[in-house]
Amino acid sequence: MTMRVFVTGSTGFIGTELVKELIAAGHRVRGLTRSDAGVEQLKAVGAEVHRGDLTDLESLRKGATGMDAVVNLAFSYDWSKFAQNARDEIRAIETLGSTLEPGKLLVVTSAVGMTSGAPGQLRRETDPPVEWPTIPRRPEQAAQAVAEKGVHVGIVRLPQVHDTRKQGLVTMQIPIARERGVSAYVGDGASRWAAAPVKDVARLYRLVVEKTRPGVTKYHAVQEEGVPLRDIAEAIGTGLKVPVVSIAPEKAVEHFGMFGHFATLDMPALSEWTRERLGWEPTGPGLIEDLTNMKF
Numbered sequence: 037m038t039m040r041v042f043v044t045g046s047t048g049f050i051g052t053e054l055v056k057e058l059i060a061a062g063h064r065v066r067g068l069t070r071s072d073a074g075v076e077q078l079k080a081v082g083a084e085v086h087r088g089d090l091t092d093l094e095s096l097r098k099g100a101t102g103m104d105a106v107v108n109l110a111f112s113y114d115w116s117k118f119a120q121n122a123r124d125e126i127r128a129i130e131t132l133g134s135t136l137e138p139g140k141l142l143v144v145t146s147a148v149g150m151t152s153g154a155p156g157q158l159r160r161e162t163d164p165p166v167e168w169p170t171i172p173r174r175p176e177q178a179a180q181a182v183a184e185k186g187v188h189v190g191i192v193r194l195p196q197v198h199d200t201r202k203q204g205l206v207t208m209q210i211p212i213a214r215e216r217g218v219s220a221y222v223g224d225g226a227s228r229w230a231a232a233p234v235k236d237v238a239r240l241y242r243l244v245v246e247k248t249r250p251g252v253t254k255y256h257a258v259q260e261e262g263v264p265l266r267d268i269a270e271a272i273g274t275g276l277k278v279p280v281v282s283i284a285p286e287k288a289v290e291h292f293g294m295f296g297h298f299a300t301l302d303m304p305a306l307s308e309w310t311r312e313r314l315g316w317e318p319t320g321p322g323l324i325e326d327l328t329n330m331k332f
Contacts, residue, residue: 041245042066042099044090044128045109046083047074049202050194053238054107055083061242068099068110091124093131105141105245106132108175115294122172129175133182133189143190143244144179148230148256148305149298151193158261159230159305161193161254176254183252190248195230195258195305197237198323200330205229206268206323208295210276210332218281219273222288222300225266230305232259233320243314255310259318262304271324275332 041058045051046067058065059082066084069075078085088095090110100106108129112121133142150173152166153159165176176191183189196204206229213219232240237257244255266280273280289296311317321329 038062038064039104039245040064040066040102042068042086042103042106043109044068044096044099044107044132045111047071047077048109050197050234050237050241051109052077053235054109054241056081057238057242058245059083061246063245066099066103068095090128093127096128096131097135100132100135103136103140105143106136107143107241107245108132109145111145119172122174126174126178129178129182133179133185133187136187138186139188139250141188141190141245141248142179142182143192143241143248144175146175146191146193148193148195148258149301149303150176151305153305155302159256159303161256161306161309180252188248188250189252190244191252191254192241192244193254193256193305194237195232195256195260195303196263196323197232197234197257198326199234200326202234203323203327204231205295205298206272206327209268209292209299210272212292212295213269213272213276213278216291218279219269219276220281220283220291221265221269222283222285225264225269225282227265227300227302228262228304229265229268230256230258230261230303231263231323232257232318233326236316236318236320240310240314240316243316247314253313255314256305256307257310258305258307259320260322261306262302263323265299267324268327271327275327275330
């Protein structure tokens with residue numbers, strides 16, 4: 037069935053692929069953009085253009101009006117304003133959810149690393165979101181409040197989403213390694229990060245739009261359950277032609293700066309339930325393969 041879908045972040049890393057995926061499947065897409073380049077990009081693939089941004093709540097209301105589904109992919113990763121960006125995301129989810137009619141669908145973006153899995157445990161779709169004072173994002177909690185008003189909610193938890201241009205948090209490691217002259221991992225480097233290729237993630241979002249049932253449903257967009265951080269550091273070291281070294285956990289913030297918190301996290305995750313529910317089977321390259329093939 038053809039659906040009318042409003043996508044925020046429609047010209048971003050995942051959004052670009054999702055818009056094409058939805059249109060190819062026969063859906064009508066309205067994309068949010070704030071730039072002239074974004075306007076041209078959306079027009080080129082046959083999407084309806086809607087000018088605005090995540091902080092312009094009136095533009096969000098107008099964009100979501102009359103839609104069967106909304107996919108919220110927009111988030112600013114300006115780390116100097118992270119707390120404010122997290123608050124903006126919550127207000128956007130509340131606005132989009134209040135605009136949709138009961139029975140329509142809101143798809144919200146979260147992360148597998150924002151769940152309360154025990155150390156060493158593979159995170160599952162049933163795990164609740166964690167609330168860290170140092171990471172003030174609360175998309176899942178905001179989405180739950182929307183569902184209580186009768187809107188169907190799909191929550192997509194992302195791992196490190198990658199191709200040969202970007203690789204999630206891994207992208208932040210590369211300039212640090214270039215500047216420091218070494219590619220580092222913490223301790224024995226056994227901590228793991230789940231990962232998935234961007235095109236497969238876009239396909240998962242499309243399936244979430246088409247198949248999510250009433251209530252709140254959580255999905256894991258995971259191809260690889262856990263890529264060891266030592267393997268990631270070695271791939272970066274090879275690409276940059278710099279030594280690969282281990283650093284002590286207490287030196288992580290000193291070496292990585294703001295990234296130090298993430299460099300110590302073990303964030304593996306499962307997606308068996310998601311694959312079964314959606315019929316999703318990722319086929320793209322692994323994270324290390326994309327790192328190996330990228331141009332440093």
